[in-house]
Amino acid sequence: MAITSPDRLPVVMLIVPFVLLFMGCFSLWGLAQDVRVKYFSGARGSRRLGAVICLSTVLMLVLQSLGQLALRDVITVAAILCVGYLYMGRLSIVKRT
DSSP states (O other): OTTSOTTTSOHHHHHHHHHHHHHHHHHHHHHHHHHHHHHTOSOOOOHHHHHHHHHHHHHHHHHHHHTOOOHHHHHHHHHHHHHHHHHHHHHOOOOOO
16 A cells, blocks of 8 residues: 555545455454463453454554544444444344254
């Protein structure tokens, strides 16, 4: 991305780095959880929490790259992600035996 001009790139090529960043951040979250489980405690962490943290990080970077990051945007994104996190928790399917 550093050697290309964003004006001449297709929109898909502008989105791909942020998707890759999310995937890398989420993989790093999973690795950190595996290390924590193996060496520190037996409790497994939440993948849902990791997805929310990684998504919020990438959303903040997207807003920053567009020059639109302000305190109001941070509060709005945090509120949307909190509501989404709670909503995902209510919709989790529990396997009944």
